[in-house]
Amino acid sequence: MKIFNEREGRNDELDAEIAGHLALAERHFVAQGLSREDARAAALREFGNVTHIKQTTREMWGGKWFDELRHDVRYAARSLSRAKTFSLTAISTLALGIAAATVIFSVADHVVLRPLRYPDADRLFVITERINEMRAEYPSIPANASHFLEWQRLCTECEDVAAMRQGGLTYAGVGDAEQIGTVRATWNMLPLLGAHTALGRLFNANDDTEAGANVVLLSYAYWQRKFGSDSSIVGRGIPTFSGPRQVIGILAPEFKPPKGGEMGSLAKLPDNVEIIVPLGLTQMERTTPGSFDYTVIAKLKSGATLAQAQARIAALQTDISSRRPDKVTIEAFAAPLQQVIVGTSGNALWILLAAVATILLIACVNLTNLSLARQAARTREAAVRIALGANQGRLIRQALTESLLISLIGGAFGMLISRWGLQLLLYFAPSDFPRLAEVTLDMRIFAAAMVVSVLTGLLFGAMPAFRYGRVAPSQVLKAGGRSSTEGRHSLSARAVLVASQMALSATLLYTTALFVVSFIRVIQIDKGFHEERVLAFDLSLPRGFYAYPQERINFYDEVLSKLSAIPGVRATGFTSMLPLEGENEVNALSRQNDQRPSAERPMANVRRIDGGYFSALGIKANRGRLPDHQDRTRRVVVLSDRAASLLWPGEDPIGKWMNPGEDSLAEVIGTVPDSRTSGIEKEGSLIAYIPYWQKTPLEATLLIGTSADPILLSKTVRDVVRDVGKLVPVSNIRTIEQVVSKALAPRRFQLVLLVLFAGSAIVIASIGTYGVISHSLLRRSNEIGVRMALGAEPGSIHRLVLLETLSPVVCGLLVGVACSLGMSGVFRALLYDVRPLNFPALASVIAILVTVAVVACLIPARRSTQGGALSALRAD
Amino acid sequence: MAKTPPPPDRIELLQGTLDLIILQSLRWGPRHGYGLAQMIRTRSAERLQVDAGSIYPALHRLERQQWISATWGVAESKQRVRIYELTEAGQQQLAVERTRWEQLSEAIGGILAPMPETGETT
Numbered sequence: 001m002k003i004f005n006e007r008e009g010r011n012d013e014l015d016a017e018i019a020g021h022l023a024l025a026e027r028h029f030v031a032q033g034l035s036r037e038d039a040r041a042a043a044l045r046e047f048g049n050v051t052h053i054k055q056t057t058r059e060m061w062g063g064k065w066f067d068e069l070r071h072d073v074r075y076a077a078r079s080l081s082r083a084k085t086f087s088l089t090a091i092s093t094l095a096l097g098i099a100a101a102t103v104i105f106s107v108a109d110h111v112v113l114r115p116l117r118y119p120d121a122d123r124l125f126v127i128t129e130r131i132n133e134m135r136a137e138y139p140s141i142p143a144n145a146s147h148f149l150e151w152q153r154l155c156t157e158c159e160d161v162a163a164m165r166q167g168g169l170t171y172a173g174v175g176d177a178e179q180i181g182t183v184r185a186t187w188n189m190l191p192l193l194g195a196h197t198a199l200g201r202l203f204n205a206n207d208d209t210e211a212g213a214n215v216v217l218l219s220y221a222y223w224q225r226k227f228g229s230d231s232s233i234v235g236r237g238i239p240t241f242s243g244p245r246q247v248i249g250i251l252a253p254e255f256k257p258p259k260g261g262e263m264g265s266l267a268k269l270p271d272n273v274e275i276i277v278p279l280g281l282t283q284m285e286r287t288t289p290g291s292f293d294y295t296v297i298a299k300l301k302s303g304a305t306l307a308q309a310q311a312r313i314a315a316l317q318t319d320i321s322s323r324r325p326d327k328v329t330i331e332a333f334a335a336p337l338q339q340v341i342v343g344t345s346g347n348a349l350w351i352l353l354a355a356v357a358t359i360l361l362i363a364c365v366n367l368t369n370l371s372l373a374r375q376a377a378r379t380r381e382a383a384v385r386i387a388l389g390a391n392q393g394r395l396i397r398q399a400l401t402e403s404l405l406i407s408l409i410g411g412a413f414g415m416l417i418s419r420w421g422l423q424l425l426l427y428f429a430p431s432d433f434p435r436l437a438e439v440t441l442d443m444r445i446f447a448a449a450m451v452v453s454v455l456t457g458l459l460f461g462a463m464p465a466f467r468y469g470r471v472a473p474s475q476v477l478k479a480g481g482r483s484s485t486e487g488r489h490s491l492s493a494r495a496v497l498v499a500s501q502m503a504l505s506a507t508l509l510y511t512t513a514l515f516v517v518s519f520i521r522v523i524q525i526d527k528g529f530h531e532e533r534v535l536a537f538d539l540s541l542p543r544g545f546y547a548y549p550q551e552r553i554n555f556y557d558e559v560l561s562k563l564s565a566i567p568g569v570r571a572t573g574f575t576s577m578l579p580l581e582g583e584n585e586v587n588a589l590s591r592q593n594d595q596r597p598s599a600e601r602p603m604a605n606v607r608r609i610d611g612g613y614f615s616a617l618g619i620k621a622n623r624g625r626l627p628d629h630q631d632r633t634r635r636v637v638v639l640s641d642r643a644a645s646l647l648w649p650g651e652d653p654i655g656k657w658m659n660p661g662e663d664s665l666a667e668v669i670g671t672v673p674d675s676r677t678s679g680i681e682k683e684g685s686l687i688a689y690i691p692y693w694q695k696t697p698l699e700a701t702l703l704i705g706t707s708a709d710p711i712l713l714s715k716t717v718r719d720v721v722r723d724v725g726k727l728v729p730v731s732n733i734r735t736i737e738q739v740v741s742k743a744l745a746p747r748r749f750q751l752v753l754l755v756l757f758a759g760s761a762i763v764i765a766s767i768g769t770y771g772v773i774s775h776s777l778l779r780r781s782n783e784i785g786v787r788m789a790l791g792a793e794p795g796s797i798h799r800l801v802l803l804e805t806l807s808p809v810v811c812g813l814l815v816g817v818a819c820s821l822g823m824s825g826v827f828r829a830l831l832y833d834v835r836p837l838n839f840p841a842l843a844s845v846i847a848i849l850v851t852v853a854v855v856a857c858l859i860p861a862r863r864s865t866q867g868g869a870l871s872a873l874r875a876d
Numbered sequence: 877m878a879k880t881p882p883p884p885d886r887i888e889l890l891q892g893t894l895d896l897i898i899l900q901s902l903r904w905g906p907r908h909g910y911g912l913a914q915m916i917r918t919r920s921a922e923r924l925q926v927d928a929g930s931i932y933p934a935l936h937r938l939e940r941q942q943w944i945s946a947t948w949g950v951a952e953s954k955q956r957v958r959i960y961e962l963t964e965a966g967q968q969q970l971a972v973e974r975t976r977w978e979q980l981s982e983a984i985g986g987i988l989a990p991m992p993e994t995g996e997t998t
Binding site: 013016018020021023024025027028046047048049053057059061 | 927937940
């Protein structure tokens with residue numbers, strides 16, 4: 001506050017200087033023979049108006065604006081603290097609007113707009129494939145290894161082409177066996193993604209061979225957690241079920257490879273990448289034409305365009321496709337990495353962004369409205385001040401200072417709230433929402449929010465301020481504060497503002513209502529199973545110890561029988577994959593002696609199950625029966641309804657024989673309802689269920705149906721498995737309700753936010769309406785008093801006020817609903833099973849808004865008539 | 877009551893001339909505000925209608941433009957006063973203001989002078 005002190009010092013100096021002048025003048029007059037008093041008076045007369053001269057002199061110092069600003073701010077702060085309702089409403093409205101905008105803008109910016117945190121991220125792209133015969137069910141699948149090698153060799157537009165896939169290492173050191181989140185990647189994948197090591201080195205070409213594949217890189221987090229950041233681990237081996245692996249380096253903590261669902265559910269990358277091994281393609285992997293498991297990321301040569309790369313790869317692909325023995329057509333597509341990672345989450349964010357913009361707009365309208373009402377109430381004050389010589393520019397500046405002060409305070413609170421808001425949002429966000437780890441509120445966004453809040457201040461300050469400055473004192477003062485009605489102008493301006501506020505709220509509310517209806521529809525979807533009280537966990541048998549199918553069958557049998565013996569367990573089951581958790585083993589189904597070409601045979605997931613799987617999930621056979629012990633020695637299959645009807649349209653499939661894409665035929669013994677496989681909103685794939693004892697996988701998911709809370713069994717489950725096979729890791733213990741909830745998470749997340757926003761919109765709009773009505777009624781207390789004195793009933797006055805208010809409300813409502821109907825095309829793809837014109841939604845929106853408006857209108861109306869005619873007349 | 881009745885022909889000061897007057901008066905050496913006011917009054921034979929105080933805004937403005945500088949000093953009878961002094965830049969400014977004033981008074985003189993004979997313009 002140096003500038004203050006400096007000015008205070010100069011003020012003192014000026015006082016001293018002038019006092020000195022007067023003293024000298026006084027002495028001069030005394031010397032001429034005047035008395036002291038006369039001399040003093042003469043000196044003052046000769047000097048002129050001391051206060052005025054001091055004032056003018058101070059202006060000469062410069063920085064007058066600063067003094068005035070200080071004065072304006074102090075004045076604004078004082079008058080705002082007197083108008084508490086106005087200030088609190090305005091500040092909280094603005095804070096909410098800015099907080100919502102800051103949070104959502106931060107998320108959208110980090111997730112959608114910012115380039116990925118990889119070097120030359122704009123040149124990275126993903127190559128996926130599509131089998132023409134499966135295009136309807138699988139529009140995009142990961143790549144085949146031999147195709148990848150060909151692209152890598154021949155794509156002249158590509159600087160580099162790299163591939164990775166899920167690997168399955170199990171830690172076999174001290175303690176329980178533990179699965180490690182493993183990725184197998186070509187040696188060039190890491191430099192392509194800009195990886196660095198904190199310790200040791202990255203892979204080189206020699207590591208990435210079938211023989212040299214036993215070196216590993218650890219993620220920083222895994223190294224900290226599992227090895228306590230012990231740097232001597234580099235160069236040593238760590239024990240896994242497939243033998244010791246030599247650690248050659250620790251990845252830098254900031255390196256975050258694409259994970260989990262970011263590359264699509266078929267890519268099956270681990271959610272948490274803990275260890276990376278060289279891909280080291282085996283001879284078999286290089287030559288299996290039917291395996292599509294590789295996530296391929298490539299980098300454009302500088303100067304090349306994605307379209308050129310796409311053309312080159314398409315040309316290569318035509319050649320590849322024509323050489324395939326199975327004669328299927330396989331296309332390949334290049335898409336920017338960013339687009340692939342952000343995926344459909346981008347759409348969801350845009351609608352939230354639009355919602356947030358609407359809220360901010362409502363907040364601004366609200367503030368303008370409130371300020372207008374406040375200004376109307378202060379016309380007399382302005383008139384008096386102008387009459388006393390205040391200049392109009394100064395009055396406008398003062399009004400602007402007031403609104404700027406509000407915006408700044410509102411902005412500051414907004415930022416505070418946005419900090420909490422972001423944490424809340426990150427907490428509730430679905431775990432597989434892309435790039436969430438990158439989201440922070442950074443200074444850029446703080447600055448943006450501040451600019452928004454200041455601009456808002458100017459925006460909502462400007463209109464009232466100019467009207468404030470245009471007050472003609474004589475007119476206002478002539479009216480003597482007894483003006484019984486308001487100017488037509490301010491009345492209509494406020495009606496327009498109330499209407500636009502209602503229109504914006506209605507748009508947001510109706511859009512939200514459509515999403516609510518969608519959500520209800522999604523919850524009501526028949527998933528084809530019941531999720532209540534079922535626990536699931538994954539098992540992964542080490543190949544070395546369970547090389548023979550019979551060993552695996554024995555292990556699973558024993559675990560399942562021990563689990564069923566636990567009290568309170570009503571069913572136990574086996575499956576190779578749970579519903580809603582994706583796709584696996586996609587094969588073409590064929591009838592016995594099927595004459596159709598392979599392209600016309602239905603593609604289905606093959607799932608390894610037992611009879612208990614169906615009872616645990618409450619699935620009943622529609623036709624025939626479910627497998628049990630009598631089928632141990634036979635080849636049987638259960639089909640999902642759709643699969644059965646595609647194989648034998650209009651025929652009874654029970655007892656017929658078919659081939660689920662394996663070497664031998666199996667007899668269809670039953671059909672079950674279709675289950676949702678990847679995503680609740682997507683129709684499930686066809687499924688052929690085959691008992692696990694016919695072909696037994698190393699990895700499985702076991703289910704336990706219980707009568708109590710299933711999560712209580714978590715520990716028991718581990719004990720049972722350890723008891724049966726010490727070396728088998730149990731992972732991913734979850735309830736089926738959690739599985740369902742995870743599948744609903746993106747939609748729920750979006751809905752929660754929309755409802756929150758729509759709620760704030762209603763709150764802000766009703767505060768606004770309330771504020772406007774109560775201000776205008778205060779102004780009209782005279783009119784009301786006169787009406788009541790002439791015998792008007794309070795009820796008739798309420799009706800009058802309601803009628804006047806509700807017309808802009810209804811206009812706004814209609815415009816708003818029309819707007820949201822018009823815009824529904826934009827977000828139609830995000831709705832589920834709801835048409836843009838939904839009458840229940842429409843009715844509830846109208847009901848909610850009209851109720852809110854009526855309440856916001858009646859409260860002040862009742863207050864104004866409560867005291868009777870006299871108090872209304874005296875109010876001014 | 878004023879000791880002497882004001883001379884009947886007192887002149888309102890032309891805008892901007894006060895600066896010139898102050899700068900010119902300071903040519904004769906450093907002076908405090910009261911001294912300056914007295915000097916202006918006597919040298920103009922009390923014809924200029926200037927409140928003594930009105931030289932202060934002008935002094936502070938000239939000080940801000942660094943044409944004059946000020947120090948605290950002591951006047952007769954030990955009265956603490958602020959003493960103003962012409963600076964280097966002030967000297968130059970005085971020359972500029974002087975020229976401007978002379979041009980102005982010449983121009984006004986030309987307008988007020990009797991009409992010259994025709995054809996005698998150069």
